[in-house]
Amino acid sequence: MSLNNEGINVKKLDICGKVCPMTFIYTKLALEEMDSNEILEVLLDFPAAIENVPDSCKRQDLAEVVEIKEIEGNKKTWLLILRKI
Amino acid sequence: MNLTDEQINRYSRQIVLKEVGGIGQKKLLNSKVTVIGLGALGSPVAYYLTAAGIGNLKLVDFDKVELSNLHRQILHSTDDINKNKSQSAFEKLSALNPDCNIELIEELVVPGNVKEIIKGSDYVIEGSDNFPTKMLINDACVDLKIPFTIAGVLRFHGQIITVIPEKKTTCYRCLFGDVAESPTGMSCSQAGVIGLIPGVVGCIEANEAIKYILNIGELLINKILFVDLKTYRFTMIDAYRTEDCLACGEHAKDLVNSYDYGVENACH
Numbered sequence: 001m002s003l004n005n006e007g008i009n010v011k012k013l014d015i016c017g018k019v020c021p022m023t024f025i026y027t028k029l030a031l032e033e034m035d036s037n038e039i040l041e042v043l044l045d046f047p048a049a050i051e052n053v054p055d056s057c058k059r060q061d062l063a064e065v066v067e068i069k070e071i072e073g074n075k076k077t078w079l080l081i082l083r084k085i
Numbered sequence: 086m087n088l089t090d091e092q093i094n095r096y097s098r099q100i101v102l103k104e105v106g107g108i109g110q111k112k113l114l115n116s117k118v119t120v121i122g123l124g125a126l127g128s129p130v131a132y133y134l135t136a137a138g139i140g141n142l143k144l145v146d147f148d149k150v151e152l153s154n155l156h157r158q159i160l161h162s163t164d165d166i167n168k169n170k171s172q173s174a175f176e177k178l179s180a181l182n183p184d185c186n187i188e189l190i191e192e193l194v195v196p197g198n199v200k201e202i203i204k205g206s207d208y209v210i211e212g213s214d215n216f217p218t219k220m221l222i223n224d225a226c227v228d229l230k231i232p233f234t235i236a237g238v239l240r241f242h243g244q245i246i247t248v249i250p251e252k253k254t255t256c257y258r259c260l261f262g263d264v265a266e267s268p269t270g271m272s273c274s275q276a277g278v279i280g281l282i283p284g285v286v287g288c289i290e291a292n293e294a295i296k297y298i299l300n301i302g303e304l305l306i307n308k309i310l311f312v313d314l315k316t317y318r319f320t321m322i323d324a325y326r327t328e329d330c331l332a333c334g335e336h337a338k339d340l341v342n343s344y345d346y347g348v349e350n351a352c353h
Contacts, residue, residue: 016193021097022093022094022097022100024095024101025093025100025101026093028100028101028106029088029093029100029106029107032106032107032108048331056101060103065247
């Protein structure tokens with residue numbers, strides 16, 4: 001856990017290699033350990049998770065999407081930035 | 086306590102539920118449930134509680150597996166005939182889920198040992214095959230304030246009731262009063278039972294324990310659920326407390342140490 005420039009805790013989670021629904025489950029487990037308003041940065045490489053994880057987080061009132069960044073490299077990965085509700 | 090990757094995978098399809106999550110899964114893994122009877126009702130109860138990751142299961146049965154049990158007691162197989170039911174159950178359940186710490190009590194539940202057996206349980210599920218034992222479990226759980234579910238099955242139908250003594254909900258004795266015999270006057274061996282009905286009803290009993298531990302949904306308190314597999318009627322009726330109930334009423338007595346249950350003479 002580190003602090004961002006707004007002084008808010010930021011937690012990082014690398015779930016590259018995980019597929020749905022495990023992408024959401026690992027994200028959910030991480031969010032459960034966090035306080036409201038804290039940021040979770042999820043690094044993932046399963047394309048469908050870009051829609052599925054935010055959708056499930058919203059349905060379960062766990063987190064809202066702050067940003068989704070695509071990271072260029074040998075294999076396409078994304079950084080999903082979530083704010084715990 | 087953190088869930089291992091293996092546990093996250095094993096329980097993933099229930100962790101994903103909003104009502105469960107990692108927090109709920111840890112509650113299940115930390116819980117202690119006692120199952121009385123490893124026959125027709127106890128089989129699905131024990132299977133599903135083990136699969137769900139109830140961390141501590143106490144399984145109670147004194148009986149041996151018989152050929153005539155096998156059409157409904159799905160924990161046991163033909164190779165288990167003459168084996169203790171608790172031992173047979175242990176083999177199946179420990180193979181299903183090593184997370185589950187299983188304690189076996191190979192004794193007939195009687196007034197002299199019932200409180201020792203259920204003490205410390207978060208929840209008790211009654212799955213015996215006779216009325217005196219159901220009443221004994223009711224009285225002991227009410228006395229020790231342990232939440233529990235009792236069910237009964239006969240022919241194609243069954244009934245389920247959950248009791249939360251702390252909340253003073255209607256207990257089994259409130260409904261059946263001071264009687265020592267089953268109101269139906271018949272056991273399964275006389276009246277017959279379709280193998281599926283304890284399966285359906287046992288699953289509902291296990292569901293009650295899980296819902297109680299996770300504090301989700303509505304429990305079968307102050308009501309009885311009647312299940313009829315011939316007509317598929319699931320009927321819920323309100324069940325009211327009896328003011329002068331000997332187990333939970335204002336002048337309740339220590340019934341376990343004074344009441345003549347006749348468990349030893351019950352038809353098993």
